[in-house]
Amino acid sequence: MSVVLVRVDDRLLHGQIVEAWAPYCKATRIIVANDEAKKSRLQRLAIESCGSTALAIRVEDIEESIKDIAPDNTNKERVIVVFSTLKDLMQAYNKGLRFSSINIGNIHHNGKGKLLTPSVYIDEEDEVILHTLSQLGVELDIRAVPTDKPVGIKIEMRNEK
Amino acid sequence: MQGLGFAAAITPALQDIYKKDNDQLCTAISRHMVFYNAHPYMASPILGAVIKMEEDIREGERDVKDISSFKESLIGPYGAIGDTFFWGSIRPLSSIIGVLSALFWGIWGAVIFLIVYNIFHLWMRWFGLQKGYKLGEGIVEYIQSLALPQWASRIRLVSAGLLGGAAAVVVFKGIDIVLGQTVQAYQAFLTTILIAGAVVLCALLIKNRVSISLAVYLLFLPAFIFLIIMDILKRV
Amino acid sequence: MLDIIWQSFLVSLVGGLLSLDRTAVLQIMVSRPIITGPIIGYILGDVKTGLLIGGMLELLFVGGLPIGGHIPPHEVMIAVLVTTITIIGQRLLYGIGFDRFPWRFADSDIIFVLGAAILMISPMDAACKKADTSARFFNRRFFNTASAELGNGNIKGVIVNNLKGAGVFFLLNFATLLVLSLAGVGVVYLSFLFLPVAVIMSLPLACASVLIIGLASAYNTSYDNRSLPIFLAAALFVLMIITVGVGRW
Helix, strand or coil: CEEEEEEEECCCCCHHHHHHHHHHHCCCEEEEECHHHHHCHHHHHHHHCCCCCCCEEEEECHHHHHHHHCCCCCCCCEEEEEECCHHHHHHHHHCCCCCCEEEEEEECHHHCCEEEECCEEECHHHHHHHHHHHHCCCEEEECCCCCCCCECCCCCCCCCC | CHHHHHHHHHHHHHHHHCCCCHHHHHHHHHHCCCCCCCCCCCHHHHHHHHHHHHHHHHCCCCCHHHHHHHHHHHHHHHHHHHHHHHHHHHHHHHHHHHHHHHHHHCCHHHHHHHHHHHHHHHHHHHHHHHHHHHHHHHHHHHHHHHCHHHHHHHHHHHHHHHHHHHHHHHHHHHHHHHHHHHCCHHHHHHHHHHHHHHHHHHHHHHHCCCCHHHHHHHHHHHHHHHHHHHHHHHHC | CHHHHHHHHHHHHHHHHHHHHHHCCCCCCCCCHHHHHHHHHHHCCCHHHHHHHHHHHHHHCCCCCCCCCCCCCCHHHHHHHHHHHHHHHHHHHCCCCCCCCCCCCCHHHHHHHHHHHHHCHHHHHHHHHHHHHHHHHHHHHHHHHHHHHHHCCCCHHHHHHHHHHHHHHHHHHHHHHHHHHHHHHHHHHHHHHHCCHHHHHHCHHHHHHHHHHHHHHHHHCCCCCCHHHHHHHHHHHHHHHHHHHHCCC
């Protein structure tokens, strides 16, 4: 099992992932890692009904998804993992999920925070996380769909105390 | 801004639910004046279900929060289903059927395009709304049972086949027009294979982020330069 | 001259209405090129050319998914413009005996004008997208007005503002179409008068490349592994049927 895309998207699963990223990455499985969606029967059902035999879609909580994507899992699936926030992503990282790059598609924070692209706003907490990630050598790729131009960002920490 | 559209679409139903109580009606409508961005056709089943839920709220059987969480959790996934099924497979299918039949029956091709597309479209608009109203929250199970993404991938294969047929007809007609009726079958075969190859190559190009209009220029330019050089050589 | 302006006006009016179908109302897909082309052709008195152009552009733009915030090419307006420029441009040039051309311009030479119109797609699309984005910008304001009016207890405001949104789309698209179609016809006319003959002679190649790219982009809507063999097998099968049917070996 190889992870082909790690995405942060507060709208979780929608057209951009299924119709643009999945064919672009030749993905065969999408894992939506979100505790709340896992708990809500309705949301889980709705998300999983987007799947087909060619592209399986599962909703899992974060713990479960990490176990699922563990490197010793040797089947040939190509997986997209979707988190709803950078905090969830960081939580997964701290629990042992490793990735070399992440894609940031949609973070809205109700329009508050710093605007990076029309669909990505980051608050201070996000900024700290992004900084940590880039220091860990994780590539940051900020764009909604693969045909967009990737936005480069500079993350300066405000004088670390 | 589909939020306004959704609010406008649900207003008549809400007017019916809250007949005289203008205050309640306004609060009900403003519940729907929020960010809403899903596939327009898939809005129908959601709309139906929401109307049902609004009725429950009037009866006091349901909490107002249910509606917004219901809508919020369906926007993304149903947008995805709509994109996959309608934009990604039904529209290409009807386009290809339309073009293919236009090659044989002229203007009827356009009519056939409209009919094929709108059978699916209006089916979702009408039965989606009705089913949504009947089932309420249960619409989610119903939509899942339809397995639209599964159908989408089947339909895509059918489209690929039809497109192959259309390509052959286009190439054959093209050869006839350019070279007249004197073409031998083997020449037609070779040209078709050549053009099918070119099509697959260009498809790869477009997939790799070359925009469609750029691809047209890219294909046009070498031939154009070749002709110009030939012209200059002729003069020299 | 006056009838060209009148025709462009009429075409832009209908084109503006048809383009509403794309996002604002109904969405029964009369805004697809295969429908728009023949309708515009009918207004200009040449359904056949309209259908030809519509079919070509239909395949070309079949893949443009309005996913998320991504704005695909504005296929309705492009179809209207290409059809208008081709048909009106061809009429303008018809019968003008160019000294520099080895032949007189006639009906069958429409493919040259069409080639020129096709090469203009890219800049026209940029302009159409601009119009579209600014219409969306206005619509956001109507959303806010509607919210405010609802606060005042005015329910009609919701519906009226929704209609106003559609009205803005129509007006902006209409104006863009009118300006671009007149400009396009002018460009075609001037380029046929002044460009080197070799350049003009190469224009049909643009039509051919649109056909090939169109088939390619339609093929791209199916990204299954199995679609390539199916595509090729179907092409060969149909070709065999045609050759047998026509009886030419």
